[in-house]
Amino acid sequence: MGRKVVVVGAGIVGLTLAKELAIHGVDVQVYDAKREVSDGAAKASGIFSISGLGLIGIDPATALVNRLNGAVLHAGRERLRIKASETKAYVVDRAMLAKSCREAAARAGAHITLGKRFDREELRKIASDKENIIVGADGAVSTVASAFSFPKIKEYVLTYKAEYRNAAVDDPELAGLFFSNEIAYRFFGWSCPYSKDRVEIGIGISDRAKISSSAAFAKFAKSDAVSAIVKNAERVNGYASIIPLSSREITVKDNVVLVGDAAGQVKATTGGGVIFGCSCAKVLAQVIRANIEKGTSLRAYEKEWRKRYGVDLKMHDFLHNYYSNLRVSNMEVFLKVSKMLGAEKFFSEYGDMDRPSLMLKRFFLRGLAK
Numbered sequence: 001m002g003r004k005v006v007v008v009g010a011g012i013v014g015l016t017l018a019k020e021l022a023i024h025g026v027d028v029q030v031y032d033a034k035r036e037v038s039d040g041a042a043k044a045s046g047i048f049s050i051s052g053l054g055l056i057g058i059d060p061a062t063a064l065v066n067r068l069n070g071a072v073l074h075a076g077r078e079r080l081r082i083k084a085s086e087t088k089a090y091v092v093d094r095a096m097l098a099k100s101c102r103e104a105a106a107r108a109g110a111h112i113t114l115g116k117r118f119d120r121e122e123l124r125k126i127a128s129d130k131e132n133i134i135v136g137a138d139g140a141v142s143t144v145a146s147a148f149s150f151p152k153i154k155e156y157v158l159t160y161k162a163e164y165r166n167a168a169v170d171d172p173e174l175a176g177l178f179f180s181n182e183i184a185y186r187f188f189g190w191s192c193p194y195s196k197d198r199v200e201i202g203i204g205i206s207d208r209a210k211i212s213s214s215a216a217f218a219k220f221a222k223s224d225a226v227s228a229i230v231k232n233a234e235r236v237n238g239y240a241s242i243i244p245l246s247s248r249e250i251t252v253k254d255n256v257v258l259v260g261d262a263a264g265q266v267k268a269t270t271g272g273g274v275i276f277g278c279s280c281a282k283v284l285a286q287v288i289r290a291n292i293e294k295g296t297s298l299r300a301y302e303k304e305w306r307k308r309y310g311v312d313l314k315m316h317d318f319l320h321n322y323y324s325n326l327r328v329s330n331m332e333v334f335l336k337v338s339k340m341l342g343a344e345k346f347f348s349e350y351g352d353m354d355r356p357s358l359m360l361k362r363f364f365l366r367g368l369a370k
Helices: 012-023 050-056 094-108 120-128 143-147 213-221 224-230 274-294 299-324 328-340 343-350 356-369
Strands: 004-008 027-032 047-049 064-068 070-075 078-083 089-092 111-114 132-136 156-165 174-178 189-193 198-206 239-244 256-258
Touching (some): 004 012, 012 027, 012 094, 047 050, 047 274, 050 089, 050 274, 078 328, 078 343, 089 094, 094 111, 120 132, 120 143, 132 143, 156 213, 213 224, 274 299
Parallel strands (some): 004 027, 004 132, 027 111
Antiparallel strands (some): 047 089, 070 078, 156 198, 156 239, 174 189, 189 198
């Protein structure tokens, strides 16, 4: 094959795409401004569903930090406790996972160059040769998307997280989700246990909020529920990040394509983008191969990823818009009613943090079976 694929962004999604292409003999070159693929990886939380990791073919064994069985949802004084009998999600070291993905892509034959930052003119020059395919896998604030005037993402979440040692973790198998529009505007706060005495505390707020994520974090850390966890703990780090909350209206322009956070392929409910991003990367790899071998239009990617994952992403968007517009008192009522309706048992048995459409199907099938 004489054509070349240039992937801008050596994150987990970009490296997954590179591996899928290289395995099939496609000439793929990955570039990133980072000196190491692990640089900045700690900015993002490392909670992944077991089913999601299995779907995209990533083995977290070398990066495993903890196993989670469920979560506790907090709103005011109300709690909704969801705990399954088996492990539902892994907490992984994102830096180690990124290194593992790089090794896998390199073994497959992908060429990876770090410490290289493209400006807009360079990208346009590469794209001017129609034999090249450019893939923007360069995150929420995508240089590729900007260089080729893709539609803008409508809303972002600004996050801040920190790790604490010697923390008072109540149950190391349960994450915590804290809903309060007054503190976490249009998103939520969270606790992610690494062990019995290590925990990650974080918060996300809409970019429409009139406060910084670090200021929101400081307020959140002083709340009663979080203070009980970290009051006598040692804070060891702190990171700010940005997450897209909506998909771009267009993700393909001629020979330029977007994937992952750059395309907005992210769960609006949680901000998680690796599972959907890597799933879409696999779709893109198939389309690129068909384009090179048969002349199939790259626009087939747009149609296919929306067909496969668009419904679930829209459901995440709907759920996010619902809970993010509730006051604490309304959220308290919602959790209370949910418990009365048996939500704790249902979500413990059938909950799916990635695919709400599958969970909905299980709900109806469960009802029909009665």
